[in-house]
Amino acid sequence: MYPFKDIEEKWQREWEKKGFFRARPDPKKKKYYLLEMFPYPSGKIHMGHVRNYTIGDVAARFKMMQGYNVLHPMGFDAFGQPAENAAIKNKTKPDIWTHKCIDWMRAELKKMGFSYDWEREVSTCDSDYYKWNQWIFLKMFEQGLAYKKESSVNWCPSCETTLANEEVSEGG
Secondary structure, eight states: OOOHHHHHHHHHHHHHHHTTTTTOOOSSSEEEEOOOOOOOOOSOOOOHHHHHHHHHHHHHHHHTTTOOEOOOOEEOOOOSSSHHHHHTTTTHHHHHHHHHHHHHHHHHHHHHTTOGGGGGGGEETHHHHHHHHHHHHHHHTTTTSSSSOOOEEEEETTTEEEGGGGGOOOOO
């Protein structure tokens, strides 16, 4: 029988040790940036994630083989309703649930051997990230590019929150 688990783990350790997927400045190589959508860390990785990230991984590796200096980061879209709803469903605090899910997802993605530069990982629930969103929003607000007004919204009585149009089923 083919010992795929042993072989995969061996090469993934080697890739990590040598920093094989880390993007480093190299003026001799053309730069290539590949970013897939960040998953919502409200549970574990599913087949939709695997399909999406496999396509990105193939593209990143192809560009590496063409001699590009590839920056292929990963992150987690961990700020907002999906994470909060999952925490409520699992009867825990959003930050505890979200960080547990990020740990699960990171471990699962690493087991798949994707070519991410894990030193560039981003989580949108971390203050080092969202402080800049808040700063940009305030600058836009100061310039009149963001504003406050009354408007109708899609309301979910069971979640007690607003919904995006895409989340509304059967007309409301």
